[in-house]
Amino acid sequence: MNEIESVLHEDRRFPPSADFAAAARLSDEAEYQRLYRQSIDDPDAYWSGVAGELPWMEPWTQVLDWSEKPVAKWFIGGKLNASAWCLDRHLAERGDKTAILWEGEPGDVREISYRELHADVSRFANGLKARGVKKGDRVVIYMPMIPELAMAVLACARIGAIHSVVFGGFSARALRERIEDGGCTAAITCDGGWRRGKILPLKQEVDESIEGIDSVHTVVVVKRGANDVEWDGRRDVWYHDLVADQPADCPPEPMDSEDPLFILYTSGSTGKPKGILHTTAGYMVGAYHSTKYVFDLREDDVYWCTADVGWITGHSYIVYGPLANGATVLMYEGAPTTPHAGRFWELCEKHGVTVFYTAPTAIRTFVRLGDEHVKKHDLSKLRLLGTVGEPINPEAWMWYHRVVGGERCPIVDTWWQTETGGIMITPLPGVTATKPGSATRPLMGVDAAIVDEDGNELPPNHGGLLVIRKPWPSMLRGLWGDMDRYRETYWAKFGDYYFAGDGARRDEDGYFWIMGRVDDVINVSGHRLSTMEVESALVSHEHVCEAAVVGRADEVTGQAICAFVTPDASVTVDDGLRAALMEHVAEEIGKLARPAEIRFTNALPKTRSGKIMRRLLRDVAEGRETTGDMSTIEDLSVLAKLRENQE
Ligand code: 7RM
Numbered sequence: 001m002n003e004i005e006s007v008l009h010e011d012r013r014f015p016p017s018a019d020f021a022a023a024a025r026l027s028d029e030a031e032y033q034r035l036y037r038q039s040i041d042d043p044d045a046y047w048s049g050v051a052g053e054l055p056w057m058e059p060w061t062q063v064l065d066w067s068e069k070p071v072a073k074w075f076i077g078g079k080l081n082a083s084a085w086c087l088d089r090h091l092a093e094r095g096d097k098t099a100i101l102w103e104g105e106p107g108d109v110r111e112i113s114y115r116e117l118h119a120d121v122s123r124f125a126n127g128l129k130a131r132g133v134k135k136g137d138r139v140v141i142y143m144p145m146i147p148e149l150a151m152a153v154l155a156c157a158r159i160g161a162i163h164s165v166v167f168g169g170f171s172a173r174a175l176r177e178r179i180e181d182g183g184c185t186a187a188i189t190c191d192g193g194w195r196r197g198k199i200l201p202l203k204q205e206v207d208e209s210i211e212g213i214d215s216v217h218t219v220v221v222v223k224r225g226a227n228d229v230e231w232d233g234r235r236d237v238w239y240h241d242l243v244a245d246q247p248a249d250c251p252p253e254p255m256d257s258e259d260p261l262f263i264l265y266t267s268g269s270t271g272k273p274k275g276i277l278h279t280t281a282g283y284m285v286g287a288y289h290s291t292k293y294v295f296d297l298r299e300d301d302v303y304w305c306t307a308d309v310g311w312i313t314g315h316s317y318i319v320y321g322p323l324a325n326g327a328t329v330l331m332y333e334g335a336p337t338t339p340h341a342g343r344f345w346e347l348c349e350k351h352g353v354t355v356f357y358t359a360p361t362a363i364r365t366f367v368r369l370g371d372e373h374v375k376k377h378d379l380s381k382l383r384l385l386g387t388v389g390e391p392i393n394p395e396a397w398m399w400y401h402r403v404v405g406g407e408r409c410p411i412v413d414t415w416w417q418t419e420t421g422g423i424m425i426t427p428l429p430g431v432t433a434t435k436p437g438s439a440t441r442p443l444m445g446v447d448a449a450i451v452d453e454d455g456n457e458l459p460p461n462h463g464g465l466l467v468i469r470k471p472w473p474s475m476l477r478g479l480w481g482d483m484d485r486y487r488e489t490y491w492a493k494f495g496d497y498y499f500a501g502d503g504a505r506r507d508e509d510g511y512f513w514i515m516g517r518v519d520d521v522i523n524v525s526g527h528r529l530s531t532m533e534v535e536s537a538l539v540s541h542e543h544v545c546e547a548a549v550v551g552r553a554d555e556v557t558g559q560a561i562c563a564f565v566t567p568d569a570s571v572t573v574d575d576g577l578r579a580a581l582m583e584h585v586a587e588e589i590g591k592l593a594r595p596a597e598i599r600f601t602n603a604l605p606k607t608r609s610g611k612i613m614r615r616l617l618r619d620v621a622e623g624r625e626t627t628g629d630m631s632t633i634e635d636l637s638v639l640a641k642l643r644e645n646q647e
Pocket of ligand 1: 391
């Protein structure tokens, strides 16, 4: 009855090449099966093994306590420090290895070794202490993608302060809301940072955001943009002055396994943003473990995750996961297409990137820009590709595989959330035969299932709700200051299962196909359709670059499909194209999914991390005013334009 109907057919399969598998950490299906079974049947043994690879200050006495569900405790009694796991543990073995390889938008380059990063973070940590920042204090970090952002995060972790990174593109208002909710007492920012050839005045936004908030006693300012800033001599301090006389030695604070490591805000569709709380040991063990198996990093890899540290992807897969694994991480400050459409590929070639992790929204942009920008560059060093953030439609997957990966690189389509802390459903690159559009199978330790509204597991190929049935180390521990909302949002529906809010189906091979957010499901004449599948059908048309579909009220069918379509530049936008697209969807997946209405647009409203905001499109389709949280929208003018275009 409440099933989501699946209409997408995809039969292509891509096993890893023999060469890739031969060099991979895991290359054997039976070995994956064995590890997966152990991780589910005997999680204590499995996670003890993983955690035992890391240097504890004091060992844990119990792996998991789930008696106070839904708040898990992992590695009880253990003591550790996250920055020591990322830095100190590498000094002997790879002190001179590059930890962060950074390029600014204007093209300036820095290489920072593990030894240097350790010293910089220690000085920064000592500087924060000197300003009175202590264990348990909340520190807001609002910075561009420069090495000092990673240093700030690690310096907080070193002294046990809880960081709350707010993406540098957010407005002063959004920043203020997050500072107030977190009760932050210190801020770390920059004078300004580069974005699309201009300086974003970050310090100015911070000044505005904390006007009248007396609790913020310190604002540390890194000089980057060299733009003018206003100065409050009692509150503000330049980073270079803060660290100037500090010793390069700062003993890491022994943290309890369950001491908070950070808060990260994620937008709710209604109401104020949620402060997702992660604690120290479980999060770190999860980030370390998933990075190790999913990206299969080797000593000589140059790994690039294009996310911003302001998102969970940047926390787990730019900072904590790769550094805990001793990797060389490329970090880039600027926009993907500044000063030219091939900037990302130029960076890959110049720095010899071997592992590349990005979002479907970026991939679709590159498809639209044309293959020539990719082909101009030598990408032969790439050996592994990844995606995260949204379902990737098979067409974009195939393009990524062919044009970027040269048909030789496995693609790991990784499903996870801010709340899960780390990757949950993903191919293992040396083992899994991938299918375009599927995140494939759960990672070790993840008991994922598809259930109906009553929590009963559905048979293969029936679309339902994606749940996680057992606790996992890097799961969130709550919402900052609002544990009732935590219980309500994730646990009220099923009690024992974590409900992710996504719809999905699992195929006959046990592969998961994420169908999008359950809130976005469209109900046409009683048939529940996934946005992802209708959008995939639209994008498979030769003249469509991007599409978003929503349901709008319809007297006859309950809801009707309204599609917002971005065509490529070569095509004339007219009723002919409209009719052709409607027919195309009907042919690809059936008459039922044929859009009742198609609106052409140059851009779709997206969050700043690139996710399509269908809730806003629903308002447009139904001619309603928009309500709810708007702080995460990337470009308000996109919405205004969509409204103007209403016929
Ligand atoms: C890492 C991140 C989480 C939501 C999640 C999904 C969607 C993320 C995929 C995906 C299909 C994927 N955290 N999502 N990854 N959907 N395939 N590989 O994005 O908290 O910002 O978003 O993103 O809906 O629930 S997040």
